[in-house]
Amino acid sequence: EPEVTQTPSHQVTQMGQEVILRCVPISNHLYFYWYRQILGQKVEFLVSFYNNEISEKSEIFDDQFSVERPDGSNFTLKIRSTKLEDSAMYFCASRLRGPTGAFFGQGTRLTVV
């Protein structure tokens, strides 16, 4: 069964460092997302990506965040200068066109120290 894969599963970084979280969405999917979940809190939308551009972003997704789809398969989230409050589980998701649900990767746990 096709699945969304994310690497690494866990990343520890020092405050102020840049991190890149990687995702390989399901191959025939068209919409791509990044979400985050701070421990004990709800899943929060960060950004959606369609047709090689950002289609929507939340207030959380400020200038420190960027996304890229550098080739036909990978989808990355970059945080330029990490803050302590960026510590969270980051989920990548993808879906087909139309009223379909999104499928999530297993997540990257980011710990900023």
Next chain:
Amino acid sequence: RKEVEQDPGPFNVPEGATVAFNCTYSNSASQSFFWYRQDCRKEPKLLMSVYSSGNEDGRFTAQLNRASQYISLLIRDSKLSDSATYLCVVNQGDSSYKLIFGSGTRLLVRP
């Protein structure tokens, strides 16, 4: 008002019980609706889509009331493996691609 609102629970039920979860959403333009389940420290997994006419998948039944902006999930004959957090998820509409998550309702099924 929260975009997607759920009773946080926890619901603590014995095996074999029937349990119902409710969810309300604030944006009347919302187009698509889903239930996800999330196990502790794992990713959300799509359980089922919710259609206007209501739909069933085995022991799970989902209902949508657009007039009341209300979604429900009924689980019959609960199993221990149903213990998880159930997330109500709403797609805002055709011009918005984002899925908005509720905070989830925690279910504990005891032997």
